[in-house]
Amino acid sequence: MADACIILSEFGGKGIDVNMGCPNHDIVKKGQGAWLLTDIGKSREIIRACRKATNGLLSVKMRTGYEKNNETYFIDFVRMLQDEGTDFITIHPRPARLGFRRTADWRLVALAKRRITIPVVGNGDIDSPENAIKQMNDSGCDGIMIGREAVKSPWIFRLTADLMSGTESQLAVDVHDIFIRTLEFIRTSLPPHLHKSRGHRFSTYFSKNARYGHDLFTRIRRESSIPAMQDAVEQYYLRNKEEAKKKYIIANGRVFEERIPFNSHAGDLEPAGAVR
Ligand SMILES: Cc1cc2nc3c(=O)[nH]c(=O)nc-3n(C[C@H](O)[C@H](O)[C@H](O)COP(=O)(O)O)c2cc1C
DSSP states (O other): OHHHHHHHHHHTOSEEEEEEOOOOHHHHTTTOGGGGGGOHHHHHHHHHHHHHHOSSEEEEEEEEESSSOOHHHHHHHHHHHHHTTOOEEEEEEEEGGGTTOSOOOTHHHHHHHHHOOSOEEEESOOOSHHHHHHHHHHHOOSEEEOOHHHHHOTTHHHHHHHHHHTOOEEEEEEHHHHHHHHHHHHHHHSOGGGHHHHHHHHHHHHGGGSTTHHHHHHHHHTOOSHHHHHHHHHHHHHHOGGGSEEEEEEETTEEEEOOOOTTOOGGGSOOSSOOO
């Protein structure tokens, strides 16, 4: 881990985030990811070695336990991370064994925030700007991390920032165009053996923007190449033109999604990109 920190620091990134949260079987069976939560001594050694190896930002992303949550152990663990010089931690408050089942227990984010002084970022089940602000206020955490909803609606950050700052604004989003361009980005920036898996993975989430998202994803999943996936997307929006664009309005401290008439045409709608 120390060698990895040195190599990464040479690349000049913003910081190094140690993964103590991944519950994937292939990862935990090697003693990595969330498995580290079961061994406070080993985790301490890792963070100590990383801290010696880099002067840059060093953070940890973690679950609140492996099998189940134990508040005393969890607090000992985050205190250990703080004592070893971690700059901030991100907490996804579900035990790793639960994967995404049940709901994230944000009381544990609040508890960590009260017991340690380094910044705490909360993560888990944020699916709207209102929810992001509520969880931040209720838990007192210093920041929010968004996972699944950020893949489905990357514009959630703009909406949340505007809602938080009280800015009245409008945002037009070309869902169709973003779908096509992201698949294109996967094609041009990743090696060919990853096209199928990454195209499918992105589409799992992004298809949820479509009214018949399940059908759209089922169609995409049959395809192995990016152009064929893009073709499935094109066909869908040809049949469902009124869904190609979304428009959000932030007013009176709330986010509204403008309902576009069912039989309208894409040409009637707002242009793509942010309208401020
Ligand atoms: C597509 C995808 C990839 C992820 N990759 C990582 C990862 O590399 N490292 C990590 O710590 N968490 C990863 N996560 C987990 C998220 O960071 C987050 O903890 C989890 O999704 C819960 O947040 P959510 O409820 O906002 O989705 C990933 C999640 C998704 C959906």
